[in-house]
Amino acid sequence: MSDDETVQPVSLPIDPENPPEFPGKLPRELSRELCDRLQAIAEEISPYLGPEHRAIKALNDASHELMITVPFRPRYAEYTPED
Amino acid sequence: MRRYLIGLSVATLAAVSVGIAEAGPARAVNDCDFEFATSHPDVYKPQITGRGLAGCDTPPDSHQVQLALEYEQGGRWVVASAKTDNTIPPPFRAGGHRYEVSAACYAGTWRMAVAIRGTIQGHTFQFEDHSGTVDIPASVCHPRF
Numbered sequence: 001m002s003d004d005e006t007v008q009p010v011s012l013p014i015d016p017e018n019p020p021e022f023p024g025k026l027p028r029e030l031s032r033e034l035c036d037r038l039q040a041i042a043e044e045i046s047p048y049l050g051p052e053h054r055a056i057k058a059l060n061d062a063s064h065e066l067m068i069t070v071p072f073r074p075r076y077a078e079y080t081p082e083d
Numbered sequence: 084m085r086r087y088l089i090g091l092s093v094a095t096l097a098a099v100s101v102g103i104a105e106a107g108p109a110r111a112v113n114d115c116d117f118e119f120a121t122s123h124p125d126v127y128k129p130q131i132t133g134r135g136l137a138g139c140d141t142p143p144d145s146h147q148v149q150l151a152l153e154y155e156q157g158g159r160w161v162v163a164s165a166k167t168d169n170t171i172p173p174p175f176r177a178g179g180h181r182y183e184v185s186a187a188c189y190a191g192t193w194r195m196a197v198a199i200r201g202t203i204q205g206h207t208f209q210f211e212d213h214s215g216t217v218d219i220p221a222s223v224c225h226p227r228f
Contacts (some may be wrong), residue, residue: 025145039121051127060134063120066134068175074113076210077143079203081109 007071026069035063088156115139117148117197117210124152124193128224131163131188133195133214137172138179143203146171151171152181154227155192155216162196163187188224193218
């Protein structure tokens with residue numbers, strides 16, 4: 001899926017007998033917003049738990065998982081694909 | 084049967100035509116992307132952290148990322164801390180490669196900056212980007228001076 005295509009969520013309600021195919025991608029803006037919200041949570045708990053706490057690592061890991069669900073948008077390292 | 088054969092021939096011709104149309108000269112495309120993990124650095128007192136992710140669809144020959152934390156001083160950006168990583172990043176769909184850099188937190192305006200260079204198919208490439216900024220007041224982190 002190219003970055004130009006709009007990622008849309010499945011329509012609700014979902015029929016359990018005939019579940020739709022999920023896009024498996026997040027729109028870039030939504031992913032960014034969610035990562036920033038996870039960052040805000042991590043920053044809020046950091047003064048209590050310390051920056052090395054595993055809860056902060058888990059939030060950062062979750063943010064990473066959200067980032068890699070965005071449609072790939074290659075921006076550098078131009079090359080010519082070989083057949 | 085004859086109608087079937089004619090139909091088959093037309094279909095074959097169409098497929099060959101499409102094949103010829105698509106087999107033009109190979110087009111150059113970009114291979115890699117780098118994204119900051121968040122809009123601005125993380126403020127995990129007493130430190131400040133920058134995080135990012137790179138991914139390449141096809142492994143380049145070399146790929147060097149320098150992720151830095153910068154603070155503003157007198158209208159210029161000064162590097163507080165930088166980390167270099169020469170890992171060839173896998174594609175995003177395989178998780179990409181994560182980068183992280185930290186520095187002691189002082190009051191001021193901060194941002195992340197990335198400088199990437201490498202080679203692919205014998206050609207060098209470069210890429211630079213920076214994140215949004217975060218203003219850290221003296222009530223959160225001590226002043227630098």
